[in-house]
Structures are given as structure tokens and as C-alpha cells.
Amino acid sequence: MYNNIKIYIESCNNCQRRGKTKRREELLPLKIGGPFDKIGIDIKSPLPVTQKGNRYIIVAMDYFTKWPKARAIPNAKAETVAKFLFEEIISRHGVPKEILSDRDTSFNNALINEICDKYQTKHRLTSAYRPQTNGIVKCFNRTIGESLAKLVINKDNNKEWDDYIQAILLAYCTRRQAVLPIELMIDTNINKEKDIHEVLLERTYNIMEKLDQDLEKVKIRINQRQQIQKKKYDDKGISLKLKIGDKVLVEQTHLRNNMSAKLENQWIGLYYIHNVLDQNVYKLRHMNGKLVKGVIHGNRLKIYIEQYLEPLILLE
Known part of the structure; x- marks a missing residue:
């Protein structure tokens, strides 16, 4: 009954x-390789047009080092995105193995597909209404938005927000955490005086050894955090x-x-x-x-x- x-x-x-x-x-953690093997990319919604003609912010982040890239842009056309990818990612850090983006036409178009084919980069698109797949970039987008709002809130003209982007990137890369993104990229401390008596060769070996150790620590920490996040996420729902x-x-x-x-x-x-x-x-x-x-x-x-x-x- x-x-x-x-x-x-x-x-x-x-x-x-x-x-x-x-x-x-269930939550499926993304597989992370090494620095700039996998990057996420996104465009922040239209902002007030600046005096330089910029209206959007294009953002990218390396999933391993959490090293961010951002640039103010006048439009969200495929040509603008392609230029950013080449100048900020490929020419500076090499060709990524995988690029993750949403299905917006700024990324899902023939030009970006042609670039990925040329450099043999896999382009993964998130499923519709599922921004969590590229969550690390979405979170950084919010960070930039909040930071800009705080910086221009007392300004008479909030149309100069594009002048603050590089300062926000510096603050993010040097914020306190276990291993700084900037240390994984250049292996040095900001404003650290160089020891002029140190032998160059020994210094080089020390840098390489420390960088290897830091990279291994990051791999372990990423795996640990992913497992913790997976457990918390999976415990809240019923996987069928x-x-x-x-x-x-x-x-x-x-x-x-x-x-x-x-x-x-x-x-x-x-x-x-x-x-x-x-x-x-x-x-x-x-x-x-x-x-x-x-x-x-x-x-x-x-x-x-x-x-x-x-x-x-x-x-x-």
C-alpha cells in the first residue's frame, strides 16, 4: 500500500x-600536468568604456601555477582573442596542451579552432549552463571585478579602470599562500637582494633544485585539494x-x-x-x-x- x-x-x-x-x-577533478599545460580563458562582461576605448577584460589562468593573465580589450571578437592567446600565452610560455573555455562565439569559432589545430592544442568547451567546469577562471574574474570596484569607487571617473589591471595581477601573484605563483614562474622573491658573492653556477643549480621541489609540492597540494573538494561536493548530492x-x-x-x-x-x-x-x-x-x-x-x-x-x- x-x-x-x-x-x-x-x-x-x-x-x-x-x-x-x-x-x-560526482565531481571529476581536472587532470593537471605541468606549468601552462592547461589554461582556462574567459571574458568579463562589458564594463564602462574607458578613454582608451576598452570595454571588456580577457582573462586566462594556468591551472598548475595559478599564474593569471589579463588584458583590457575594446571588443570580444575572435581576432582580439587570438591576438591575446598568441601574445600573452604562446609567445611567452609556449604552446599549451589544452585550452578550456565556454561556448561563447568569442572562443568557439573557426579562427580559434584554426590556431588550436596549427599548434596541436586541444580546445575543450564547457557544457551549457555549467561555468563550474572552468571555475578557477570564473573565480578570478570575480576577483578582478571586486578589486576594480574598490579601486575606482572613490574616483570621479570610473572610466579609467583599465589602468589598474596590472596592479591587480601583481597583488594576486604575490598574495600570501603556500607557494606563490610568481615563485613558480621566476623562482625569486620580490625585492630580494642578490648575493653578489654567490657563484653563478651554484646559484643556477640552487634555483633549478628549488624549482623542481616547488613544482613537486604543488602537484601534491593540487591532488590533495582536489580530493577534499570532491568529497565535500559528492557528500552533498546523490550520484545516480x-x-x-x-x-x-x-x-x-x-x-x-x-x-x-x-x-x-x-x-x-x-x-x-x-x-x-x-x-x-x-x-x-x-x-x-x-x-x-x-x-x-x-x-x-x-x-x-x-x-x-x-x-x-x-x-x-
Whole structure:
């Protein structure tokens, strides 16, 4: 009796399209190699146009050293992004093995794809409505935004924000932490006096040895932090793997904070799981067999429970 009622309630069509779900995919830590093997890139939303004509900030960060790059730019065109990649990343730190970005046309275009093909760099795109995949860059974007706001808040003209970007980068690279990003890049301390009596060759060996030790420490710390984050994240949700053929609903993530859509269905569908890809993303198809364009992260999906039972009424 209880199970019949429970199944009937859980399979309510309207409830499934409105209710929240506790299900979410387990956290899959990104595999980190060495310095500038993997970089994330993003563009900060439009800001007031500066006197130099800049309106956006393009940001990149190395996933290993956490070394940031940022530049004020006048537009978010593919040519501007390509120039930033070559001048700030490739020409200074070498060709990265992997670039991670969202699906914005600033990054997802023929020019960027051509550059990645030329240098044999893998370009990974995050799934829609899943900024956490490139979270380290998104967080730094917020840091830049907050820092700029504090720096220009008492200024008569906030249209000179692009003058402060390099100062923010310096502050970030030298902030107190276990191993500074700047130490991993140049292996020295800011304002540290050089010992003129030290033999150059010995100094070189010392630098190389310390850098190797620091890099190994960073690898260990990254792995430890990833495991801690994974445990905390996984403990908050229910991981239920989806299979090919499962019927699912897709969350309309853009309606979460839309006050005018409070009475709309939060979940749409039905869809079938067509293919299970890596990194917790899925390929879907409509009930008529037509494939859904793009891929969907598992956290935006929930299994649809079909109503097989009619309500059971007992008459005494």
C-alpha cells in the first residue's frame, strides 16, 4: 500500500516538471600536468568604456601555477582573442596542451579552432549552463571585478579602470599562500637582494633544485585539494548514473532567477539518453528520434518516472 502510493506520487508528471532534484553528478577533478599545460580563458562582461576605448577584460589562468593573465580589450571578437592567446600565452610560455573555455562565439569559432589545430592544442568547451567546469577562471574574474570596484569607487571617473589591471595581477601573484605563483614562474622573491658573492653556477643549480621541489609540492597540494573538494561536493548530492535509453527531463537553468517565470515548468522534455560522454556530459535525442543539438551536463538532468499505477482506493 505504502509503496504504491509512494510510486504514484513520485511519478506525478506536473510534480516532476516543477520540483527540485537531489541528484547530481560526482565531481571529476581536472587532470593537471605541468606549468601552462592547461589554461582556462574567459571574458568579463562589458564594463564602462574607458578613454582608451576598452570595454571588456580577457582573462586566462594556468591551472598548475595559478599564474593569471589579463588584458583590457575594446571588443570580444575572435581576432582580439587570438591576438591575446598568441601574445600573452604562446609567445611567452609556449604552446599549451589544452585550452578550456565556454561556448561563447568569442572562443568557439573557426579562427580559434584554426590556431588550436596549427599548434596541436586541444580546445575543450564547457557544457551549457555549467561555468563550474572552468571555475578557477570564473573565480578570478570575480576577483578582478571586486578589486576594480574598490579601486575606482572613490574616483570621479570610473572610466579609467583599465589602468589598474596590472596592479591587480601583481597583488594576486604575490598574495600570501603556500607557494606563490610568481615563485613558480621566476623562482625569486620580490625585492630580494642578490648575493653578489654567490657563484653563478651554484646559484643556477640552487634555483633549478628549488624549482623542481616547488613544482613537486604543488602537484601534491593540487591532488590533495582536489580530493577534499570532491568529497565535500559528492557528500552533498546523490550520484545516480544515467544510462543510454533512460528517459530524462532537462532543467531550464535560465529560469532560476527569473521572477516573471516563477509559474513556468522548471524542467522540459521528454528526452532519451542517446550517448554517455566523458566529464559527466550526455548527448540526448527527442522522443521522435531526432538528436538534440549540443551536449548537456548531468546536473541539468533528472530521470523521468512514468506513471504505471492508478491511485489505489480501498473501500471498507
